[in-house]
Amino acid sequence: MRDRILDDLLGIPEQTETLYDSLIPKRVNNLLLVTSLYDSYTFIEDGRLSEMLLNEFMELNLQYSPHIQRVSTALEALDLITRMDFDLVISMPRVGEMNVREFGERVQERAPGLPVILLASSLRELAQLQPLTDLKGIHDVFVWLGDVRLFLAMIKLVEDHLNAWHDARLAGVKCILVVEDSVPFYSANLPELYTEVMKQTLTLMAEGVNRSQRIIRRRARPKILLAHTFEQALELYRTFREDLVGVILDIAFPREGRMDPAAGPAFARIVEEGSRDIPILVQSTSEFWSPGPGSAVTFVDKRSPDLRQELRTFMQDYLGFGEFIFRDNLGTVVSKADDLRSLEWSVQAVPLESLEFHAARGDFSKWLRVRTEFELSGTLARIIARTPSGEELRRGILQALHAHRARVGAGVVAEFSPTGFEGSSRFVRLGTGSLGGKGRGLAFVNSLITSYHLENRFPGIRIAVPPTLVLATSVFDQFMDGSGLRAFAQQEQDNDAITRAFLAADLPREAVDALWTFLDWIRYPLAVRSSSLLEDASYQPFAGIYETYMIPNNEEDPELRLARLGDAVKRVYASTFHSEAKAYLQSTPNRVEEEKMAVVIQQMAGCRHGRYMYPDFAGVGRSLNFYPMPGMKPEEGVGSVALGLGKTVVDGGRCARFCPAQPAKPLQWFSPRDYLQNAQREFLALDLESHGSGQGGMLNLATLDLAAAREHGTLYPVGGVYSPDNDAIYDGCSRPGVPLVTMAGVFKGGVFPLGEVLTLLLKAGAAANSCPVEMEFAVTLSRSPGEPHAFDFLQIRPMVLGTDAQDIPMAALRPGDAICTSRMAMGNGFLEGIQDLVYVRPGTFSRARTREIAAEVGDLNRRLKGRPYLLVGPGRWGSGDPWLGIPVAWSQIAGARCIVETDMGDMHVDPSQGSHFFQNLMAFGVGYLTVESQGREDLLDFPWLEAQEAAHETEHLRHLAFAAPLEVALNGRRNRGVVLKPGCSLRGG
Known part of the structure; x- marks a missing residue:
């Protein structure tokens, strides 16, 4: 996963993994079939070659099937090749008036290097083509035996020929060398071999690999190289000697232009002398074979009815497709492993001499490469080269296996x-x-x-x-x-x-x-x-x-x-x-x-303290600050953190707010009294001895006071005290006084660089989402030297910004026209259609009765039956702490089109930007204004509201219904908002 903006921000990551998507760069995408309509019908019974080939590709879980075009004659084919690009030509011998021997040469004149395969329709037709050595411009010859998989084998054989060198050099992809000159035999055997290789590769994908990775890793399957003569085989062996995983050959095949019954043994000796650990399978009708002492040769009779099973057995036992079988020096089986996990277990348990035996033979590398684990194979090869024996070898292999499996699962949804x-x-x-x-x-x-x-x-x-x-x-x-x-x-x-x-x-x-x-x-x-x-x-x-x-x-x-x-x-x-x-x-x-609901089951972040568990602090970071203080920029973001579980923050409870780019600069609370009233005095933790107590989201949770945090040792990094003697707030917990959560050790001290970490992660999240983001996190501080602090991501989501900002002509505002003006506003543009206003009566408001007020608001919301209204009241709306505002749920204010938040008279409450309630207000484009009684530019005309006739009243609320709509104008970018009285407007006309 790469992105230019992220690369600029985070740097280009070092590429250590295999570039699976770079394998097989040359593909057969366009295939030209030169055959009469009758012959194509004969092939596939009713001529549906493309459909049947597609079905075969799908059955083997391959990614694509080539596009096929068919022409009847060589002249049509040559004309088409001149005008279009093809990757492969498969031609029948009967191609019209032109001789097929001439056709191959003519194709090479028109498109040099274009592979041409000649496909005989029967053994009789194949005999008429002899000698095959006279066929110029023909890449290979096959004979149709009624198996549609032959087309797949021909296509894959060409692709393997084109890509083997590239893939071997790029990723160490292995090859199987097949030496066979019998056209009927390899026409029947290659489809079996390809099918087996693909199915075996599919079953060997490592644990922790997801579906998309399985698809792309199929490109790393072993390539099959086909040679018909001793000279071709020798050239391929010399070219791919370090990349061969096995050799399959006949006893007799051409050498120096004539059939040599000893060509197979001679070639096998060359392989054994140069690469003793490469297994060899001999497929022949002749049992004349004299392998040397210690030879790794397996013999199979071509006439065997179990030929396919014997081929599968050879692949599993000798090419690494089966279990890893640990043996001792006497050949006795001591353990088996069928995946990386069981391999790790076996490495821990087997005798050291068995481990050294397989390390010396390169068995680990072979087994891993067949499973497309190229990086791990290389890592173990380096460990074995550096430490070929002893318990250090075992430790090195185990560390590599464990680290690899952890890394493979790190960025994957398995x-x-x-x-x-x-x-x-x-x-x-x-x-x-x-x-x-x-x-x-x-x-x-x-x-x-x-x-x-x-x-x-x-x-x-x-x-x-x-x-x-x-x-x-x-x-x-x-x-x-x-x-x-x-x-x-x-x-x-x-x-x-x-x-x-x-x-x-x-x-x-x-x-x-x-x-x-x-x-x-x-x-x-x-x-x-x-x-x-x-x-x-x-x-x-x-x-x-x-x-x-x-x-x-x-x-x-x-x-x-x-x-x-x-x-x-x-x-x-x-x-x-x-x-x-x-x-x-x-x-x-x-x-x-x-x-529809998915469920995330996740390890809880935090540390255990007796019967309780919680993180040292948790909270929310936002990459865009709607209410920046002077000297701060909106794009510098804002964070809200609290001691204990982050539910305190997202529910709108008491927490500490800061600017990640300037964490030491105060963002709230203008006096020690404000600090004392707003600061966190209790926190949430999971009660490990509670099994099912509590309601709703408080199930199994406990509310603890700061004395518990002091006892647990978690208050010191984040705490402060209020000294009533001199009416001051001090950082740290060493002085006498009232304990508070100030986060001073985090914001100002060196406890944890939260501002630096959050700044980078918010920028990265915003760049990756192409919009501002909000993220929830939890931090657990290290309890011992050498142990790292833990920063756990709990959630990331995009922030909803709504429409573009519109300028508000505040200069046109006439005295007496506004119900309220605010220099802290969220939202953009003019809100239409609001003719109802609900406000909390200042004279009867009590912070001890905010839950009752929330219930009354919910009742009025239902009475309005979806009509949009303006909601006005003190404190933080939607707060989880009833002492900080009205603790309404979303369903209780669903009809509100705009909310005006006032201060609480006896205390300053900072507007929330980290709560879920606030996020949902943004999502629905609900305007949000904060009016401070001491703000020079803020206004709320309560006398005018009190003078209006009420459509409905409760103990704490008044509902006003106007004949004309209220005009609400918002510019969140400039933090300006205004609500005008009915009939007044800032817009011309």
Whole structure:
């Protein structure tokens, strides 16, 4: 994965992997078939050669099938070759009035080097072509024996001839040399050989390789080189001597222009003397063969009814296509391995003399190259050359195998395999369909980290996506279809009833079996996250609409652990149909039946502290700051962090905000009192001894005070104190006073370079998405020298910016025309059609009753039945902390077209930019204005509002309905916004 902008930002990554997509650069894309209509019909019974060839390619999982054009005569072919480019010509001997011997030469005159294969329709016709040595301009001769795979073999043989040298030099691709002069035999045998090579290669792909990688790695299969004479074979051997994995030959074939019954033995001796470890298979009708002592020659009778099985056995036992069989010096089998994982286990267990025996013979290299593991083969060859014996050899091989398997899985979304999965797997998927929004984002970041080697970009810091299993949307479909809950879930409005029904249903058997295997390896706490089709989409991100569930995963009973995980998955599925999700969907063009849910099961980030687990701090970074302080630029971004789990931040709770480019510069809180009121005083952690307590997203979570953080040792890097004696905030925790979370050790000290790390990652994310992004992360600080800090990516999503900014002619604003003006505004353009205004009455507002106010807002939202309205109230709307604002859910304000946030009178509350609620406001283009009572340019005309007649009133709210619309003008780029009274306008006319 490469991108020019990312290359400029992150540097061009060093290329250490095999360029599989660069293999086989010369292909047979256009094939010219020169044959009469009758002959083509005879070949394939009804003339559907292209279709049958395509079916054969698809059966072998090949990527393409060549385009075929057919002409009846040589003259037509020559005319077409003059006008069009072809990669291969296959011609029958009967080509009209022109003699086929002349045709080959004429083709070379028109298109020098164009391969021409002559295909006889029968053995009788083949006999009429003798002597074949007189055929000039003909690349090779075959005879039709009724097997359509012959066309595949002819095409692949030409491609192998054209690409073998290139692929061997580029990636070390191996070759099989076939020496055979019998046209009927190789016409029958080559299709078998190619089919076997392709099928064997397909089954040998390493674990951790996904479907797309399997497709492209097929290009690295061993190439087949065909020679008909001793001289041709010798030339190919000398050219590809270091690249041969095996030789297949007859006993008798031409040498020096005549048939030599000893040509095979003579050539075999040359191979054995020059490359003793190359296995040789002799296929002949003659049993006259006298191999020398220690010769690696296998004999097969061409007339054997089991010829294909014997060929397969030879490939598995001698060419490296089968198991790696560890033997001792006496030839006794001591262990077997069929993949890299079992190879690693065997290397640990086998006697040292067996390991040295196979290392000296080059067996590891041969076995790995057949499996397209070229880099690992080269690495082990260097280790063996440097350390040919002793326990150091064993350690070196084990380290290389472990490192390779970790690297292969690092940037890949691998298919979950019950036999191939193990605890070190980094990112795997179960099922087909989509990974969902969150899963897609994490898979992309996982690939980005690997491509640009971001994991070690900062010394002493490990940047990674936590180990992840994604249940793709097909598992959700199977669950919904099998449970019969779809119609019920779409109609039911009671969230608890939906959840109970889903918990009572069974997950698909395949998913249960996979989770059982997963938990057999995994014993760490897990985060079970939603990842719907629409979640994190660039146009409607559904941020925070669905819940994340944390589970300790530490029970001794494996069935109980499986039940807990299964219940968490089903809770996520149930949230697809909860009222909040349905209300959100009603505000979009989508329908609830179109939504599908994938589930991300992920290692929880953090460190254990007694019965609790949590990261040192977590939060959200945004590459665009809507409310930059003086001296800061919007493109420098903004971050919000909190001690403990990041749910505090995304729910709009108390946290510390900073500019990643200028982390030491204050971004909020203008006085010690403001600091004291806004700073984080408690935090969230996973309770490892809680199994199912708590509601919704608080399931298994605990709210702890800072005394617990001090006891755990996690407060010191992020804490400060408020001293009431001199009304001051001090960094660090050594002074007496009220403890606070200030993040001073991170923002100002050397605890962790969060600003530097976040700046780079936000820029990289924005460049990769071609738009501003928001990312969630967690940081766990090192507990011992030499151990790196951990920066875990938890989510990345695009930010929705809406329409382009329009200038607001504030100079045209007349005194008394505005309900409110703001110098902190989000949104762009003029909002139309707002004739209703709902505001929280200042005189009755109490921070202790914000939950009641949220319920009243929800009731009024339903009364308005979708009519757009302006919502005005104190504090941070959508906050998870009821002391910081009105804790409304999205469904309670779904009709709001614009929100005006005022300060709370007795305390300053900084506007949130890291919450899910804020992200959804952006997604729907909801205007957002912040009005500060002490702001010189801010205004909110409460006396005018109080003077208007109310259409409806509650204890805390007033609803005003106007005859004329309110004009709302926003320019988020310049942080300016204004709401005008009915009948007033800033637009001319």
